[in-house]
Amino acid sequence: MDLPEAPAPAASSGPYRVLARKYRPQTFAELIGQDAMVKTLGNAIARDRLAHAFLMTGVRGVGKTSTARLIAKALNCIGPDGQGGPTIDPCGVCEPCRAITEGRHIDVIEMDAASNTGVDDVREIIEAVRYAAVSARYKIYIIDEVHMLSRNAFNALLKTLEEPPPHVKFLFATTEVNKVPVTVLSRCQRFDLRRITPDMLFAHFSAILQKEGVEAEAPAIWLIANAAEGSVRDGLSILDQAIAHADLESGEGGGGKIGADQVRAMLGLSDRTAITQLMATVLGGDSGGAIDLVRAQYALGIEPVAMVRGLMDLTHAVTLAKVSRHDDPALAAGDRERIGDWAQKLGFAPLNRLWQLLLKGHDEVLRANNPLEHLEMLLLRVIYAASLPDPGELAKLLESGSLPTMPRAPRAPASVQDGPSDSAAVPIDAEAGTEPPATALTVAQIHQLLETTGNHRLAVQVYDHLRIIELDPGNIVFAAVPALGGSFARDLGDTLLTQTGSRWHVRPGEGEARPSLGEIRAARVADNGERIRELPVVKAALAAFPDAKLVEDDDNRHKSQS
Incomplete structure (x- = not known):
């Protein structure tokens, strides 16, 4: 009985190989981004100036181990006709090339230092290098993650590494070159593989x-x-x-x-459009809208820390756009236009302030037990910080005596208020264009404010004992002294909040502190007294009246305080 011919079974393609293995470079031409190293190796091979040990270092996945295998093939290639010598372009068809590619060449020994860290493992290499290669031109030892070797193992390898037999080459690869002893580095030709752009x-x-x-x-x-x-x-x-x-x-x-x-x-990345909207609400001072957007993204499965990173990336993009250095091909045209608009309307000072707040908040959200709550508080902090006056504005308010008594609503700079309605409400102040006042002047103005409002106890404490460590807008760090008392920080912060309409964080700290206003005045008076005593008329008066004393005039003292 004639039966239909059975179809031939399809040829099996074998088990699936991941792309990282399937497309591992097999020639130096396929090694991307490492042109300088390839040129150096090519010249060394052409001129027969090969080092006895090579060290490849760089971040993960840039081709360190692949480069070591390519060097092994380049040194042992004999060409299709079996008559070739070392070459920067191994043929890939001769027996040594195929055996090295398949990982079965008897003279190319790959060793993982992470699992062979001891001196006994290195002793085996030292014993084996005395014997010539079995079938290849060079016996090659490839040691991956060489920094994992113990100190004793490195010491045992030093002498052999410095003066190996002519038929032996060492190829080391590591991601942490700083952990490799300098004595080993000095015996190797080092190649720093760069990140791929x-x-x-x-x-x-x-x-x-x-x-x-x-x-x-x-x-x-x-x-x-x-x-x-x-x-x-x-x-x-x-x-x-x-x-x-x-x-x-x-x-x-x-x-x-x-x-x-x-x-x-x-990848768990936040939606760029949603992040752009969130940035717009933050810059516009819309705290309720920002909270609603964050909660909507969180409900979709976006992690709070990913949203913070998205805001940081956007802030970085706007800052780079200000100096015409932003070019992200993954951006949509609308996002690119909005970034350019923000770059024109925001100054470097508010962008830097926003970056610092997000940078500090990123670590807090990352470590938080409840990241969503921390993210919401971070956004409120960013929005609230936008309404704080800068040092120059505060000094002008103090001088004019027109300090507000209630917190001010977030406001937009003039350059932004005239812009389009969809991005006009940007409360983060543009660059003020004035230098911050000196620390002593700012403390003096605070002292004057306390005196003017009748808070003489605090004014005396500020004048006599307040030694400043840090003084930034809304932030005072001072050296703790017993004379200030335990409630000084709270009292001063509450008073400044009432009088300036902005919250000031007043706290004791550690570090080098500047002298108080009273100490500065005392030093100035002492210096003036010494100079006055040297005047001839004063010397004569003191000689005639030995019990006389120099006394500062009260009017001058009050003038110096003010």
């Missing part, structure tokens, strides 16, 4: 996606390139995850399209 990663990932037959939006690839932080391996791992996510979303076994929103959600 986002544009290089974008081009590399785009080429890989084309080979894999996967479509992706350009902003999605930029997001992955930025998230990689200069590491090819990290970026390929994220790309692998994004491809799997795209396949799942499309409901097919392959061919899914990677979108920017999808990558952002996968």
